[in-house]
Amino acid sequence: MPEPLSASTPIEFLKGIGPKRAEALAEDLGIKTCGDLLFHLPFRYEDRTRFHRVAEAVPGPVQVQLRGTIRKLKEVKQKRGSRLEAEFADEFGDILPLVWFKGAQWVARNLPVGQPCVLWGRVSEYKGGRNMAHPEVLTLKEVKSASALHPVYSSTERLGRFGLHSNGLGQAIARLIGQLRELHGQFWIAETLPPAILQLRGMPALSIALEQVHQPEDANAERLGRFRLKFEEFLFLQLLLVQHRNRQTVYQPGAPFARVGAMFNRFYAERIPFELTGAQKRVIREIREDTRNGNHMNRLLQGDVGSGKTMVALLTALMAVDNGYQVCIMAPTEILAQQHFEGFREMLGDLPVRVELLTGSVKKANRKPILAGLADGEVHLLIGTHAVLEPAVVFRSLGLVVIDEQHRFGVAQRARLWAKATIPPHILVMTATPIPRTLSMTVYGDLDVSVIDELPPGRKPIRTVHRTDAQRLGVFGFMREQIAEGRQIYVVYPLIEESAQLDHKDLMDGYESLTRHFPPPEFRLSIVHGRMKAEDKDAEMRRFAEGTTQIMVATTVIEVGVNVPNASVMVIESAERFGLSQLHQLRGRVGRGGAQSFCILMSGKELGKEARRRLETMCRTQDGFEIAEVDLELRGPGDLMGTKQSGVLDLKVADLIKDRVLLEDARAVARRILQDDPELERKGHALLRTGVDRLKASRPDWSRIS
Numbered sequence: 165m166p167e168p169l170s171a172s173t174p175i176e177f178l179k180g181i182g183p184k185r186a187e188a189l190a191e192d193l194g195i196k197t198c199g200d201l202l203f204h205l206p207f208r209y210e211d212r213t214r215f216h217r218v219a220e221a222v223p224g225p226v227q228v229q230l231r232g233t234i235r236k237l238k239e240v241k242q243k244r245g246s247r248l249e250a251e252f253a254d255e256f257g258d259i260l261p262l263v264w265f266k267g268a269q270w271v272a273r274n275l276p277v278g279q280p281c282v283l284w285g286r287v288s289e290y291k292g293g294r295n296m297a298h299p300e301v302l303t304l305k306e307v308k309s310a311s312a313l314h315p316v317y318s319s320t321e322r323l324g325r326f327g328l329h330s331n332g333l334g335q336a337i338a339r340l341i342g343q344l345r346e347l348h349g350q351f352w353i354a355e356t357l358p359p360a361i362l363q364l365r366g367m368p369a370l371s372i373a374l375e376q377v378h379q380p381e382d383a384n385a386e387r388l389g390r391f392r393l394k395f396e397e398f399l400f401l402q403l404l405l406v407q408h409r410n411r412q413t414v415y416q417p418g419a420p421f422a423r424v425g426a427m428f429n430r431f432y433a434e435r436i437p438f439e440l441t442g443a444q445k446r447v448i449r450e451i452r453e454d455t456r457n458g459n460h461m462n463r464l465l466q467g468d469v470g471s472g473k474t475m476v477a478l479l480t481a482l483m484a485v486d487n488g489y490q491v492c493i494m495a496p497t498e499i500l501a502q503q504h505f506e507g508f509r510e511m512l513g514d515l516p517v518r519v520e521l522l523t524g525s526v527k528k529a530n531r532k533p534i535l536a537g538l539a540d541g542e543v544h545l546l547i548g549t550h551a552v553l554e555p556a557v558v559f560r561s562l563g564l565v566v567i568d569e570q571h572r573f574g575v576a577q578r579a580r581l582w583a584k585a586t587i588p589p590h591i592l593v594m595t596a597t598p599i600p601r602t603l604s605m606t607v608y609g610d611l612d613v614s615v616i617d618e619l620p621p622g623r624k625p626i627r628t629v630h631r632t633d634a635q636r637l638g639v640f641g642f643m644r645e646q647i648a649e650g651r652q653i654y655v656v657y658p659l660i661e662e663s664a665q666l667d668h669k670d671l672m673d674g675y676e677s678l679t680r681h682f683p684p685p686e687f688r689l690s691i692v693h694g695r696m697k698a699e700d701k702d703a704e705m706r707r708f709a710e711g712t713t714q715i716m717v718a719t720t721v722i723e724v725g726v727n728v729p730n731a732s733v734m735v736i737e738s739a740e741r742f743g744l745s746q747l748h749q750l751r752g753r754v755g756r757g758g759a760q761s762f763c764i765l766m767s768g769k770e771l772g773k774e775a776r777r778r779l780e781t782m783c784r785t786q787d788g789f790e791i792a793e794v795d796l797e798l799r800g801p802g803d804l805m806g807t808k809q810s811g812v813l814d815l816k817v818a819d820l821i822k823d824r825v826l827l828e829d830a831r832a833v834a835r836r837i838l839q840d841d842p843e844l845e846r847k848g849h850a851l852l853r854t855g856v857d858r859l860k861a862s863r864p865d866w867s868r869i870s
């Protein structure tokens with residue numbers, strides 16, 4: 165006796181599917197069970213209550229519905245196989261030629277020739293007239309239930325060959341719904357949300373929602389059904405992420421920074437050269453709240469370039485030191501680590517805080533005292549690159565790790581840091597890449613987020629302009645003026661992996677051309693690119709930072725964090741090839757000193773629509789979050805920050821951009837639920853727990869995302 169049909173029944177056993185189709189469904193659409201099929205939702209609807217006249221049917225992408233008869237079937241032999249032709253006449257006697265290029269014999273056998281029927285398809289122009297290729301043909305009996313919302317499903321070519329194009333899928337789904345209706349007296353599949361949640365937002369039961377999305381009574385019922393499915397999708401995702409976050413912070417002990425002590429206070433009173441911005445103060449307070457009472461902090465700090473994140477890191481570090489803990493600050497490049505090292509030393513002045521630098525290029529002999537100092541607690545602050553992750557680096561009491569300019573810090577790396585302390589160190593991840601809220605609530609949903617949304621006072625907005633290659637001489641003239649005023653200039657070339665060879669050539673050609681227009685001894689140029697040795701790069705970078713050279717020609721290696729306040733012009737070559745966030749980052753290299761700064765976006769004359777939008781956005785605004793939103797819109801969430809592989813954004817029903825309000829709501833609901841019942845142990849939450857477990861099982865990779 166076979167099991168009764170349910171959501172978990174393998175799709176193979178649904179009438180009309182069988183093993184071959186089941187295999188194709190699994191491979192092409194990931195549909196393995198009847199439940200999966202029910203969650204293959206229509207992506208749009210067609211109005212099948214309206215009929216067109218052949219006389220009015222215009223060629224174009226819009227599908228039309230015609231009523232009439234098919235006649236004059238004719239098979240035409242071709243080089244390979246044959247083509248089927250026929251004529252369609254509507255009720256007014258107007259004629260439209262029909263044609264099938266594939267499956268002629270099969271189609272010919274199944275066409276209701278001479279009987280009244282309904283056609284659905286696209287009209288094309290053909291030999292000065294019109295025709296319709298591969299129309300969908302239904303007998304009047306089949307269209308009895310014509311609806312204003314006829315579901316259209318996505319499918320694949322192979323599934324089409326199995327008769328499972330949009331309509332075939334629709335029929336299979338209708339069959340499944342019909343069978344489940346028979347079985348239960350009405351369409352029913354097991355509910356996945358507790359009644360209290362359904363009531364909370366006035367949502368229909370799962371069965372009703374699915375039924376209304378596949379076979380809507382009207383637009384409103386469809387909307388309500390889809391709303392429920394989206395909400396559910398977001399809710400489970402947020403329950404999972406918020407729960408993970410709570411486990412790592414609220415319920416995970418962290419080093420208690422119970423007091424604000426001498427180092428923090430002395431630094432604050434004697435050494436800060438400026439007033440903190442309101443945003444900096446707020447973030448410090450947030451961090452203090454996180455760390456004071458023994459909870460574990462896992463915080464993402466976002467702030468535009470130049471917003472003063474380093475100062476926040478330093479003050480947090482001093483809190484740690486005051487409480488007897490050591491601090492590790494990780495930078496993505498040697499240059500940046502070096503800059504932080506020098507900057508921190510200078511800012512700390514004569515305060516008794518020992519700061520050391522550890523990068524790959526620190527020699528063995530110099531390493532020894534640093535490692536010893538870390539092990540016995542004499543070194544308070546270690547600044548470095550990934551070198552700090554090496555097993556030889558042992559801390560006496562590591563309490564805080566700051567990760568600068570690196571928003572993707574893998575769990576594996578984090579685990580290596582955790583292993584360096586008995587209590588996991590607090591984590592502060594700092595990034596200048598503005599992350600739209602929708603993404604920080606999903607991809608980074610398990611981190612708390614602080615935002616510095618205020619620049620230090622007195623910064624002049626950077627003037628950004630777009631120039632074409634034809635205007636290059638004018639740009640050179642402008643550069644000369646700026647250099648005459650004592651300023652320095654970046655000229656940046658793209659370096660895209662796929663075209664690395666060519667890009668390198670562009671850079672070299674550009675460098676040569678610049679040396680011709682800016683000849684020594686009046687002008688001095690630096691060049692930095694990926695094929696140079698790390699120490700040569702550093703040396704060049706330093707020459708520029710010290711003001712020895714006036715123009716820095718570079719690939720995007722200078723993107724991250726480097727600080728040369730005297731540089732006031734950023735020229736970006738082939739700007740149309742850069743992504744928005746990269747352009748924004750690059751522009752942030754200037755505007756750091758007192759002088760008016762400029763960003764010049766160079767490009768060819770011909771630009772694609774998206775490239776134009778990117779450059780326009782850059783010229784219009786300097787607000788990182790606004791830029792990030794445009795970026796998200798242009799590229800879609802899947803592409804942003806390599807999140808494609810993370811799987812977190814594999815949403816089935818909801819759309820991260822269009823449904824962001826719903827996402828916020830679902831997150832708020834998830835937080836409230838977990839506040840009362842952290843492990844979802846209450847009886848009323850059993851379904852929620854099941855749903856979260858199922859999600860976890862379906863995305864084994866999801867924890868990589870933070």
Ligand code: ADP
Nearest residue numbers: 438439440441468469470471472473474475620
């Ligand atoms: P980012 O957020 O890009 O890391 P930085 O921390 O490097 O920015 O700060 C950029 C510059 O702004 C530094 O020279 C820093 O000293 C200065 N700065 C930071 N905070 C303030 C402030 N509150 N007032 C004035 N200048 C500040």
Ligand code: MG
Nearest residue numbers: 473474568725
């Ligand atoms: Mg920085």
